[in-house]
Amino acid sequence: MRLLLIGGSGFIGPHVAAALVRSGHLVTVFHRGRTHGSARPLPSGIHEILGDRRRLSESATTLRTLAPHVVVDLVLSSGRQAHELMTVFRGAASRIVALSSCDVYRACGVLHGSEPGSLEPVPLTESSPLRTGLQTYPPERIRMLQQVFGWLDDEYDKIPVEREVLGDADLPGTVLRLPMVYGPGDPLHRFFPMLKRMDDRRPAILFEEKHAAWRSPRGYVENVAAAIALAATSEHAAGHIYNVGEAESLPELEWARLLATATGWTGDLVTLPADRTPAHLRAPGNLDQHWTTDTRRIRQELAYTEPIDRDEAIRRTIDWERAHPPPIDPGAFDYGAEDAAFR
Ligand SMILES: NC(=O)c1ccc[n+]([C@@H]2O[C@H](COP(=O)([O-])OP(=O)(O)OC[C@H]3O[C@@H](n4cnc5c(N)ncnc54)[C@H](OP(=O)(O)O)[C@@H]3O)[C@@H](O)[C@H]2O)c1
Incomplete structure (x- = not known):
């Protein structure tokens, strides 16, 4: 398969690229050319296209010519960006995989005090209620996070991202809700x-x-990358949402x-x-x-298992x-x- 990884040269992306290349897929990474792997460089043989996702339409012709089977967008920040993504790839790609976060759940808002009402029952499954407020964090926290995550825009919220990616009649999507990711290169x-x-x-x-x-849910970067590579290459994942993370929070x-x-x-x-x-x-x-998440769906439907055990993950x-x-x-x-x- 031909796969395009948008924002694939940071903390998580090089591991996704490596897993895909190992399985014989053709991988292209789209990024600005500033980051070349936080801890692990991109594997050799990867094609790179330089451009800015904040002006994705300017790169549309090059990206559509690539005709990727699957686009994995690692750095979607807002509904606006997701809408532009779907517009660029409709008719040119067969599926979009978007990285989301467990911060979409109402439980996140209860923890941060932005959601009124009672505690949310855990474990959080993919159908647990989402936040009712469409602002994940207050503006001052967004500004702080932008110092660490250059891809985050002022409208950061994964809920509208998910809606755009799963709501297109012509371009199927898959959403992966990531846990707190640890490992070599962890920016936090x-x-x-x-x-x-x-x-x-x-x-x-x-x-x-x-x-x-x-x-709270956690996942080791190589294991999270293995889940992303699996979802990207599994047709069955179309139209689905998966919690990603270790089996036990x-x-x-x-x-x-x-x-x-x-x-x-x-x-x-x-x-x-x-x-x-x-x-x-x-x-x-x-x-x-608590943010305990249930990760059984990706294990049962896509036969996901972690390639690296927790002791080794911690050592690395x-x-x-x-x-x-x-x-x-x-x-x-x-x-x-x-x-x-x-x-
Ligand atoms: N880390 C966690 O604990 C955690 C938890 C939940 C969800 N997630 C999700 O994981 C994803 C972040 O992945 P990551 O940690 O690998 O990110 P990262 O290390 O911050 O890497 C960012 C990547 O995006 C590229 N990039 C940044 N701004 C860009 C722009 N304007 N145009 C094009 N490319 C751009 C960077 O390359 P250049 O600088 O060369 O452009 C790099 O390839 C996000 O979707 C986040 O919500 C992470």
């Missing part, structure tokens, strides 16, 4: 705060009680235990009530709202985090306040 360095404390040989790592128990404290095992750290993991937890360790939001992520630490914010590592709270 999700493991780093715990890893640094373990490498600094802290005697104890503190958690606010509710944060320790909070469950572990609590934060369990992730800390796994990291402790992997690093050999032997300190104490300590949970504290909110009023005794140092301010820099308090997680915002309604942590009674730790190795990369140690070699590529982010800039340190001293306020986020106020060990004095942590010692005082623990005493």
Whole structure:
């Protein structure tokens, strides 16, 4: 098959490209030419087309001439972008695969305080209610996220993206709702705060009680990429939505235990009530709202399984985090306040 990956040269894309090339497919990556793999370069033999997805129509002739069987758009930010995507490829491609996020669920809005009402039952299945408010994050948070994710536009919201991609009578779509993705190249360095404390040989790592128990979906980047490659090459995926992520949404404290095992750290993991937890360790939001997701559909319908086991995934992520630490914010590592709270 001929596949086009829009935004395929960042954190996740090179792994998708590698999985597709390994299976004998022809892959083209569309991007601006600024990012060449966050941690893994694009595999050799990949065709690249340079252009800007914010002005996708300007590249329409080149992209349509390619006549891809499937277009995987890794970096759709808004309904407007998705509408333009469908317009460009209608009549030129057979299917669109869009990366979405678990942030479409109402549970995300309950956690962030933007959705009124009761807690959402978990696990979240593909038919769980979506947010009623069509703004995922307030403008100041969008601006902060744009510093990390250059593809995010001011209208960021995956709900209208999904509607456009699944609502076209002539061009079928597939939507993949991604979990929090970890691995080499993670732009958010999700493991780093715990890893640094373990490498600094802290005697104890503190958690606010509710944060320790909070469950959210996660997926290792190569495993998420394998799910994307599978959905892109499975005809059966047309018209479907799939949650992607590990089978079990572990609590934060369990992730800390796994990291402790992997690093050999032997300190104490300590949970504290909110009023005794140092301010820099308090997680915002309604942590009674878990984000546990049900990923059985992609496993049952597309026979998805993770190619990399979790222990190996954690080892690879730790190795990369140690070699590529982010800039340190001293306020986020106020060990004095942590010692005082623990005493
Ligand atoms: N990471 C997570 O935890 C997570 C969770 C849920 C969902 N997701 C989804 O995963 C996707 C992000 O994938 P990623 O982490 O691989 O992204 P990434 O690392 O930020 O890579 C961005 C890619 O898009 C290209 N790009 C950026 N702006 C562009 C533009 N204006 N025109 C053309 N290409 C552009 C970049 O290449 P150039 O710079 O060369 O253009 C690069 O190839 C998003 O859809 C996100 O919603 C991620």
